[in-house]
Amino acid sequence: MRNGLSGLAAALIVSASLVTAPAIGADPGPAEQPSGPVTHLSASSGSVVRGAAPADLTTGLPAELPAGAPVVVPAARVDNPAMLPPGDAPEQGLQVKTLLAARSISADFPQITSMIGVRPDAKPWHPRGLAIDVMIPNPGSAEGIALGDAILDYAMRNADRFGLQDVIWRGVYYTPAGPSGSGYGHFDHVHITTTGGGYAG
Ligand SMILES: [Zn+2]
Numbered sequence: 603m604r605n606g607l608s609g610l611a612a613a614l615i616v617s618a619s620l621v622t623a624p625a626i627g628a629d630p631g632p633a634e635q636p637s638g639p640v641t642h643l644s645a646s647s648g649s650v651v652r653g654a655a656p657a658d659l660t661t662g663l664p665a666e667l668p669a670g671a672p673v674v675v676p677a678a679r680v681d682n683p684a685m686l687p688p689g690d691a692p693e694q695g696l697q698v699k700t701l702l703a704a705r706s707i708s709a710d711f712p713q714i715t716s717m718i719g720v721r722p723d724a725k726p727w728h729p730r731g732l733a734i735d736v737m738i739p740n741p742g743s744a745e746g747i748a749l750g751d752a753i754l755d756y757a758m759r760n761a762d763r764f765g766l767q768d769v770i771w772r773g774v775y776y777t778p779a780g781p782s783g784s785g786y787g788h789f790d791h792v793h794i795t796t797t798g799g800g801y802a803g
Pocket residue numbers: 728733734735793794
């Protein structure tokens with residue numbers, strides 16, 4: 603009996619350890635989370651990471667963003683503005699790349715409801731249909747700044763498609779290579795200049 607009890611006790615200990623061990627093994631601790639989306643649209647940093655997309659370009663679904671953040675959908679990825687519906691910009695006199703940028707932004711940013719295209723200006727960009735001003739609703743709010751940042755990022759990511767020449771937003775002048783100057787105003791709209799591409803039709 604003693605041996606039997608010992609054996610049983612040993613068996614119980616073994617089985618207890620067998621029970622315990624998987625229980626420990628079954629709790630790996632905090633799950634490894636995939637790293638979240640890079641918040642390169644931070645209003646505080648104002649930095650732009652080229653090539654990083656705030657949305658999943660594979661699925662077309664927006665990446666996880668803080669509540670209230672503007673949802674950035676993928677670029678329409680068409681090169682012919684005729685394939686997109688007219689947007690928020692008066693289109694008379696816009697050159698084809700500028701028209702593509704205007705229609706793409708209208709399609710991908712429903713928060714935008716107003717753009718200015720051709721207008722008199724001392725500089726040639728607006729009169730020649732090379733530039734648009736994307737008006738930002740509530741531009742001084744956190745949401746407005748984030749939206750402007752998102753449009754800046756969008757323009758930079760689509761620099762080739764849009765024939766992007768420059769973007770100005772919140773004092774900073776950007777070329778497709780990155781920020782290259784400050785003190786340029788533009789706190790209520792994102793100014794986008796393209797290389798034009800000629801007049802449609
Ligand atoms: Zn402008």
